[in-house]
Amino acid sequence: xxxxxxxxxxxxxxxxxxxxxxxxxxxxxxxxxxxxxxxxxxxxxxxxxxxxxxxxxxxxxxxxxxxxxxxxxxxxxxxxxxxxxxxxxxxxxxxxxxxxxxxxxxxxxxxxxxxxxxxxxxxxxxxxxxxxxxxxxxxxxxxxxxxxxxxxxxxx
Numbered sequence: 001x002x003x004x005x006x007x008x009x010x011x012x013x014x015x016x017x018x019x020x021x022x023x024x025x026x027x028x029x030x031x032x033x034x035x036x037x038x039x040x041x042x043x044x045x046x047x048x049x050x051x052x053x054x055x056x057x058x059x060x061x062x063x064x065x066x067x068x069x070x071x072x073x074x075x076x077x078x079x080x081x082x083x084x085x086x087x088x089x090x091x092x093x094x095x096x097x098x099x100x101x102x103x104x105x106x107x108x109x110x111x112x113x114x115x116x117x118x119x120x121x122x123x124x125x126x127x128x129x130x131x132x133x134x135x136x137x138x139x140x141x142x143x144x145x146x147x148x149x150x151x152x153x154x155x156x
Contacts, residue, residue, distance in 0.1 A: 001100050001120050002044070008036040012059055012128075017119055018046050019098020026050040026076075026097045027067060028117060028125055034063030041071065050095060052076040052102070054127025055111040056083045078106065078113040089115065 002018040002025075009032035016037065018025040025046040027037055041048055048071035051064050061083050064075050074086035076095060081088070089095065091106035095117075103118040110128045117125040 002046075003119065003123060004040065006033045006036050006040070008033050015119075015125055016040055016046070017097055017100060017102065018044070019100050022098035023047045024049050024098040026052055026095065026102065027073075028052045029054055029060040029127065030063030030067055031059050032062060034066050037063070037067065038070065047071075048073040050074055050076050050087070050097065052095065052117065053081065053083065053085075054117065054125065054129075055114040056081045057111065057128070060127065078104075078115050080108075081113040 002020055004016040006014040006016065012029060012031045014031055014033040014037060015028040016025060017028065023046050025041065025048045027048060030037060030051060048067060051067050051073050053061050053064070053076065056077065067073060068075055076087040076089060077083050077085040079088040079090050089104045091104065093104040095102040095104065100120050105116040105118065107114050107116045107129045114127055114129055116127065116129060119125060
């Protein structure tokens with residue numbers, strides 16, 4: 001598995017997940033990093049098949065349309081997402097990127113459509129449910145601290 005974390009612009013991380021053999025690739029939370037992601041995809045000869053969003057805030061979905069149109073990828077978001085998307089996912093769904101499995105965990109709280117992604121049973125991408133050095137925020141529109149607490153109590 002190829003796995004790369006990108007933080008070129010803004011405060012959010014983007015992720016590139018790829019199967020080393022098939023070169024099939026997913027990008028998670030493009031945000032402000034579309035230009036860097038395009039360079040990596042082209043430079044590594046990767047085939048973008050999915051653009052996945054952990055939630056529908058603009059700082060995570062910005063760049064989706066650009067990558068989708070350039071590479072012919074499908075967008076993926078939770079079934080409650082307010083964004084226009086090609087594929088809707090929910091708790092327990094598996095996204096296949098070549099031989100790499102990406103399991104979806106529904107984790108509302110930051111937003112009603114927040115998901116976490118378990119990549120190949122080794123890496124957990126949490127969107128804004130967890131932030132570097134703190135828990136995720138729930139004060140923005142759509143945030144629900146009680147839902148966030150239920151998620152962590154249920155899954156512990």
